[in-house]
Amino acid sequence: MSDVQAAAETTAHPHADLLVEIEHVIFGYDGGRTILNDVSMSFGRGKVTAILGGSGCGKTTLLRLMGGVYPVDRGTVRFDGKVVDARNAEQLFALRRRLGVLFQFGALFTDLSVFDNVAFPLREHTDLDETMIRDIVLMKLNAVGLRGAAALRISEISGGMARRVALARAIALDPELIMYDEPFAGLDPISMAIAANLIRTLNDTTGATAILVSHDVEQCFSICDYAYLMSSQGKVVARGTAKELAESEDPEVRQFIRGEPDGPVRFHYPARPLAEDFGVGA
Amino acid sequence: MSGLVSGLGRRTLELLRIFGHHATFFVDLLKACPAALRRPYLVVAQIHAIGNLSLVIILASGLAVGFVLALQMYYALVTYGASESLGLIVNLSLTRELGPVVTALLFAGRAGTSLTAEIGLMKAGEQLAAMDMMAVDPMSRVLAPRFLGGIVSMPILAILFSSVGILGAYVVAVLLIGVDAGNFWSIMQSGVDVRRDIGNGVIKSIVFGFICTFVALYQGYEAEATPEGVAHGTTRTVVIASLGILMMDFILTALMFSTP
Amino acid sequence: MGKKSVETMVGIFVLLGLAGLVFLALKAANLGSFSGGDTYMVTAYFDNIGALKVRAPVRSAGVTVGRVASIKLDPKLYQGVVQLAIQHDVQFPTDSSLRILTSGLLGDQYVGVEPGAGDKMWAAGDTIKQTQSAVVLESLISQFLFSKAADAGGAPATAAAASGGKK
Numbered sequence: 001m002s003d004v005q006a007a008a009e010t011t012a013h014p015h016a017d018l019l020v021e022i023e024h025v026i027f028g029y030d031g032g033r034t035i036l037n038d039v040s041m042s043f044g045r046g047k048v049t050a051i052l053g054g055s056g057c058g059k060t061t062l063l064r065l066m067g068g069v070y071p072v073d074r075g076t077v078r079f080d081g082k083v084v085d086a087r088n089a090e091q092l093f094a095l096r097r098r099l100g101v102l103f104q105f106g107a108l109f110t111d112l113s114v115f116d117n118v119a120f121p122l123r124e125h126t127d128l129d130e131t132m133i134r135d136i137v138l139m140k141l142n143a144v145g146l147r148g149a150a151a152l153r154i155s156e157i158s159g160g161m162a163r164r165v166a167l168a169r170a171i172a173l174d175p176e177l178i179m180y181d182e183p184f185a186g187l188d189p190i191s192m193a194i195a196a197n198l199i200r201t202l203n204d205t206t207g208a209t210a211i212l213v214s215h216d217v218e219q220c221f222s223i224c225d226y227a228y229l230m231s232s233q234g235k236v237v238a239r240g241t242a243k244e245l246a247e248s249e250d251p252e253v254r255q256f257i258r259g260e261p262d263g264p265v266r267f268h269y270p271a272r273p274l275a276e277d278f279g280v281g282a
Numbered sequence: 283m284s285g286l287v288s289g290l291g292r293r294t295l296e297l298l299r300i301f302g303h304h305a306t307f308f309v310d311l312l313k314a315c316p317a318a319l320r321r322p323y324l325v326v327a328q329i330h331a332i333g334n335l336s337l338v339i340i341l342a343s344g345l346a347v348g349f350v351l352a353l354q355m356y357y358a359l360v361t362y363g364a365s366e367s368l369g370l371i372v373n374l375s376l377t378r379e380l381g382p383v384v385t386a387l388l389f390a391g392r393a394g395t396s397l398t399a400e401i402g403l404m405k406a407g408e409q410l411a412a413m414d415m416m417a418v419d420p421m422s423r424v425l426a427p428r429f430l431g432g433i434v435s436m437p438i439l440a441i442l443f444s445s446v447g448i449l450g451a452y453v454v455a456v457l458l459i460g461v462d463a464g465n466f467w468s469i470m471q472s473g474v475d476v477r478r479d480i481g482n483g484v485i486k487s488i489v490f491g492f493i494c495t496f497v498a499l500y501q502g503y504e505a506e507a508t509p510e511g512v513a514h515g516t517t518r519t520v521v522i523a524s525l526g527i528l529m530m531d532f533i534l535t536a537l538m539f540s541t542p
Numbered sequence: 543m544g545k546k547s548v549e550t551m552v553g554i555f556v557l558l559g560l561a562g563l564v565f566l567a568l569k570a571a572n573l574g575s576f577s578g579g580d581t582y583m584v585t586a587y588f589d590n591i592g593a594l595k596v597r598a599p600v601r602s603a604g605v606t607v608g609r610v611a612s613i614k615l616d617p618k619l620y621q622g623v624v625q626l627a628i629q630h631d632v633q634f635p636t637d638s639s640l641r642i643l644t645s646g647l648l649g650d651q652y653v654g655v656e657p658g659a660g661d662k663m664w665a666a667g668d669t670i671k672q673t674q675s676a677v678v679l680e681s682l683i684s685q686f687l688f689s690k691a692a693d694a695g696g697a698p699a700t701a702a703a704a705s706g707g708k709k
Binding site: 323326327329330333334337377434435437438439441442444445446448467471475476480484 | 545548549551552555556558559562563565566567569597
Binding site: 067069092093096097099101103104105107108109110120121124125 | 404407408409411412414415416417418423
């Protein structure tokens with residue numbers, strides 16, 4: 001058994017020391033469709049927690065709310081005990097300095113090199129001189145295995161490498177909370193394994209808290225301490241450790257975990273009866 | 283019938299909303315400028331991207347316009363025996379009108395579209411959101427430097443356009459057609475006033491710089507995060523900026539040149 | 543592109559712009575000739591200023607020595623009050639006269655100075671009384687017609703006899 005799986009075996013106690021708490025949050029963009037319907041979650045300090053669910057169930061929206069990009073319609077989001085107010089610029093600034101985000105597909109700055117991308121948060125938020133920044137950047141790149149690629153331009157690196165550079169950038173300021181938005185999407189099996197390994201190792205070595213948003217059940221289960229499953233109606237359908245979810249009897253949970261094409265989440269988009277559309281039958 | 287009225291009402295309200303959105307964006311942009319000025323290298327890099335890289339098309343167009351102006355004006359003036367005033371007419375046309383306006387239109391097409399596409403794609407690739415999450419204000423770091431870069435580049439480009447145009451006119455008028463060189467310059471010098479003609483031309487180009495750059499940045503920022511969205515954004519930049527320039531040109535000309 | 547090279551290129555760009563501006567201002571406009579530096583003001587009254595405009599030149603012997611600073615109407619005398627800014631190094635005797643002339647056939651109007659012969663020179667703030675108004679085209683035509691009519695009145699018989707003889 002790999003050391004990654006061994007680390008995941010320790011049962012997490014989700015209600016011990018919490019870094020982020022989401023309580024009865026209701027949210028919709030600009031008063032449109034309600035994306036999150038009374039969602040409550042908590043994320044233990046130093047743990048890797050996964051948020052699973054199909055596309056469009058509001059996982060990415062949750063990350064945005066935790067980062068204070070949008071204000072919640074109802075409910076509260078708490079970071080380290082304090083309520084996150086998306087309208088308070090000063091508080092947000094302080095919050096985001098303790099936050100590292102890995103965006104889907106990286107969101108690297110295409111006009112800068114790999115080195116400059118990772119150096120960006122350091123140059124913006126610290127007064128360190130260039131020699132110190134160089135050392136830190138190379139250390140972070142080394143942690144993700146890309147120290148040799150420091151001089152490359154973003155257009156010259158592959159998708160998997162871009163994801164790793166984005167990870168190095170996310171941890172540049174040694175944040176307490178790292179949020180991963182679909183870190184495994186579109187990667188080949190090797191890159192996926194590398195990414196999963198990095199996420200777990202980083203957590204164990206730095207003691208940071210990780211929130212993982214994904215729909216890749218296998219990779220998430222191999223590294224997370226606790227997981228939430230969301231439905232497309234924006235509700236939390238199940239919560240528990242990887243083991244508990246895998247053994248769940250709930251049909252919705254089973255359909256997602258096992259990847260069954262039809263179940264509580266219907267295969268067919270709502271339509272008229274077949275006979276009507278094809279003019280068949282009496 | 284009532285459907286028509288309510289539709290009209292809805293569209294008017296929508297137009298007002300868009301107008302207000304433009305205004306708030308403009309104010310946010312202005313508020314972000316002092317922060318951008320504290321990082322002068324960002325502005326300098328944008329002046330390079332916007333101004334330097336537009337030099338070729340501006341200079342080439344200026345030369346071409348100068349050639350054509352000299353030729354056309356000569357044909358018109360020679361019938362009145364006033365071909366000696368060719369230099370004066372070409373200069374006034376360029377510094378007062380063609381310099382600022384044509385430069386602005388070319389600018390909207392070249393630099394405006396590239397700004398719109400760049401900002402639109404940055405937004406689509408979540409680069410601006412990433413900056414936001416890293417507690418770096420994308421307005422100050424990305425948008426304001428480009429705004430300032432455009433405002434600085436535009437007058438310089440307009441001046442260069444007019445200068446090259448006059449030189450081009452000199453080549454055609456004096457070297458090719460045979461208008462007297464001394465008269466070409468002296469009649470021009472006695473008729474062109476620095477404050478009135480050149481100064482007003484520079485003021486015009488600064489105003490056009492504001493308009494072009496602002497429209498380009500707004501369209502890029504508000505474009506939909508799809509290929510079609512960015513394409514529509516770039517088209518809108520050129521159309522709206524061009525219309526804005528031509529309308530402002532009329533207003534400014536009336537304000538500046540109505541009293542002799 | 544390295545940071546230094548970008549800054550150099552932008553420096554060249556801005557310098558080019560400044561050079562263009564200097565070229566336009568000096569070679570292509572009137573900055574080099576008359577810079578309106580140190581001047582002194584004198585006032586002149588005209589019955590009719592014609593088409594004189596502010597900033598029109600003041601010339602003596604064809605050389606520009608000043609500019610029209612302002613044009614107003616005197617409410618009591620109903621005359622045009624013209625303020626002239628003359629270059630401080632050019633002085634005219636107090637009995638010099640001013641005329642409003644036209645440059646060329648259809649050109650702009652300017653103020654011409656006919657220098658007098660006295661010893662005392664204009665001082666700043668002086669008022670000049672010897673002025674001649676601009677030529678108004680309509681008055682010229684009516685003058686011409688009037689004089690023609692006067693001539694014709696003296697020889698109608700000769701004209702009638704000549705035309706009668708031709709029949």
